[in-house]
Amino acid sequence: MRPSTEPQPLSTDLALAPDPVIRFQNVSKNWGSNQVLKSLNFEVAPGEKVSIIGPSGSGKTTILRILMTLETPSEGLVKVDGDILWDVTAGQKVRETKQLRATRRKIGMVFQQFNLFPHMTAMENVIEAPIHVLGMNKAEARERAAELLNLVGLGKHMNHTPPQMSGGQQQRVAIARALAMRPKVLLFDEPTSALDPELIGEVLNVIRNLAHTTDMTMLMVTHEMRFAEEISDRVVMFDNGAAVESGPPAQIFKDPQQERTRTFLRAVLQH
Amino acid sequence: MIWDNDFAVSVFPLLLEGLWVTIQITLLGTLLAAVLGLFFAVLRRLAIPVLSPVVSFFVVFVRGTPLLVQAYCAFFVLPAYGLSFDAFTTGVVVIGVNYSAYMAEVYRSGIQGVPKGQWEAATALSLPGVRTWGRIILPQAVRTVVPMLGNYLIQMFKDSAVLSAITVVELMATAQAIGSSNFRYLEPLTLAALLFLAISYPASRLVNRLERRYAPQH
Numbered sequence: 052m053r054p055s056t057e058p059q060p061l062s063t064d065l066a067l068a069p070d071p072v073i074r075f076q077n078v079s080k081n082w083g084s085n086q087v088l089k090s091l092n093f094e095v096a097p098g099e100k101v102s103i104i105g106p107s108g109s110g111k112t113t114i115l116r117i118l119m120t121l122e123t124p125s126e127g128l129v130k131v132d133g134d135i136l137w138d139v140t141a142g143q144k145v146r147e148t149k150q151l152r153a154t155r156r157k158i159g160m161v162f163q164q165f166n167l168f169p170h171m172t173a174m175e176n177v178i179e180a181p182i183h184v185l186g187m188n189k190a191e192a193r194e195r196a197a198e199l200l201n202l203v204g205l206g207k208h209m210n211h212t213p214p215q216m217s218g219g220q221q222q223r224v225a226i227a228r229a230l231a232m233r234p235k236v237l238l239f240d241e242p243t244s245a246l247d248p249e250l251i252g253e254v255l256n257v258i259r260n261l262a263h264t265t266d267m268t269m270l271m272v273t274h275e276m277r278f279a280e281e282i283s284d285r286v287v288m289f290d291n292g293a294a295v296e297s298g299p300p301a302q303i304f305k306d307p308q309q310e311r312t313r314t315f316l317r318a319v320l321q322h
Numbered sequence: 323m324i325w326d327n328d329f330a331v332s333v334f335p336l337l338l339e340g341l342w343v344t345i346q347i348t349l350l351g352t353l354l355a356a357v358l359g360l361f362f363a364v365l366r367r368l369a370i371p372v373l374s375p376v377v378s379f380f381v382v383f384v385r386g387t388p389l390l391v392q393a394y395c396a397f398f399v400l401p402a403y404g405l406s407f408d409a410f411t412t413g414v415v416v417i418g419v420n421y422s423a424y425m426a427e428v429y430r431s432g433i434q435g436v437p438k439g440q441w442e443a444a445t446a447l448s449l450p451g452v453r454t455w456g457r458i459i460l461p462q463a464v465r466t467v468v469p470m471l472g473n474y475l476i477q478m479f480k481d482s483a484v485l486s487a488i489t490v491v492e493l494m495a496t497a498q499a500i501g502s503s504n505f506r507y508l509e510p511l512t513l514a515a516l517l518f519l520a521i522s523y524p525a526s527r528l529v530n531r532l533e534r535r536y537a538p539q540h
Contacts, residue, residue, distance in 0.1 A: 119442075119445065119446050120445060121442050121445060121446075152448065155445075155448055156448050158446075159446065159447075160446040162439060162442065162443065162446075164437075164439050166437075166439035166440060166442060166443035166446075167443070168440065168443070168458055169462070170461050170462055170465070179447065179449070179453075179457065180447035180448065180449060183449060183450065183453050183457075184447065184448045184449060184450070228447070229446070229447075232447060232448070
């Protein structure tokens, strides 16, 4: 405790907190008259592992899709690693800019439906972007891809195509593919929702490993509450286009402050 | 009129020559249509101001007018504007351009059939547009439409008979010429029909097999 007679200058406190790697400032997203995000303010610190929970239609996936530039915000400012990704004033027509393309490279995404390229082998899926976006030479890209595929436990499946693999294996390839671009921020959009129950574990193991061993920022939308509790530094509860509550997993799951969070958790944890 | 076997045998080699021209027109025309159609389909999808609507109009125009009219225009009208080619070249270009409009539609359905997630994955990996089209979208789109393209090839094989009207000496024109110079149409026309069938029937069986093989992967 600092003595109250000697207040520290404010700037010192700010210097201790690192600049956020993700910053949403007054971001709204409308679909017609339906407001999916309502003037959202949201920040994620570098290296932080954040899980977003909430009922479907609460806007949680939209956050990821705006970050991955798969959706355009209707209004607001989004910064990633200090660079502007979106800066939209209401009613403005948005174009894909050079700035957006450059900033987008800092982000990777793992999709609910994996979205692997079905006509390419696991290896080809992983080396495609490093070669054609990062300009890596083929030998180097293959070497790195082999490391990553080994990391996700698929060293023996490098030459298999997605139709020859199980959902769990496909999702692990998709994780390796995203990692190959060395993103600062990795987004997970309900990564286990499309999987058969017995395949969920293998994918969660890979994500857990990443969460524990890398300083990459991870932002995950999930329905796996126990998993979110285990790996997250922070859990954010979303409802109706706004963050209802945010805090360490112990608080959110054991002692939620908001009634909305309590009812949601009661509903999803019951079965 | 009774079938004259000796006459039939004597004109058969001539008809085979005509068939060979028909096959050449079909293969070259399909190649032109496949490439041009793909080009049109991609241009339409890219939604480039002015260019894409022009391509769309062109496709509608070609699909909405008879092949015979297009052939006549190319052969009898264009030379008046200094564009004059021999009948074979004109025939290949006319039928190729005509079918490109249909194939553009086929490719379009193939492109639409590629799941949205494939585009999104390409965006998430920051793949450039050319690479996304060339390596991700088109290989999947074309794969699913190969059987449909095969069907158009067979249809073009038969439609090429229309080009006899602009003096291309293919199978139909050959049969007609034999008929009019000998005053016997039964044998040459029957043989011509059988020769068309001899190619198109096995070809359509082949396309059926392709349909099973190139079923969508998703």
